[in-house]
Amino acid sequence: MGVEIELHAGRPVLNWDRSRPTLIRGSYEHGDALAAVLLGVDVQRQGSLGLVDPYGNTMFNEQQAHASLRDVPGLLQQCSGPAQTAAVLDLEGLLRSCSETPGSYLWFVGD
Template sequence: MSIDIALYDGHPAGGRRTGARMLRLSSPGAALDDALARHTDPARHRLGRIDPYGDTLFDERDAGAVFEEATALLARCTTEEQRAAVRELRDLLADCAATPGSRLVFLGD
């Protein structure tokens, strides 16, 4: 299992005549899956609600709010692979938060 992350300039389901454009795609691999599963609680963390088997969507406001969770998650990571994956996640969250109208989509298996 592995979650890919796509950053779009709008809602990926379309909504506009031209549809949303993908700005960036990341495949942080199993290390992100492991970090999320081991170090987040779905009852307390929005990051813990990312579905590893389906798609989860954050808009730019969600991404800004979740950035602090990702920073705390980084401190709880136990391997360099997890830390690298969470740093990539933080970069994508920051890009999404800084891009009005954007969406970050977590693409589960």
């Protein structure tokens, strides 16, 4: 199980081949560690990142990405090692990039 994240310039088509033209960058190396952190998120306390489905696809627009940035410090406190910390820091960078790019989306691709 793992979660990959892709930043797209516009809403991607949920089809791997057809979504390539909108891809800005992706995060593919932290999948298992990120999934483990996201499974531990308390939706009541940590907001929208708790809505990311580690087993399916979840899409955030730039406003949702911006709102999710406030949840990152709590996620960092939950990390159980360097792999999870690296995953959350990568997530933070993608959330920030999405929130600063008008019309962009983050696509969380679950396993």
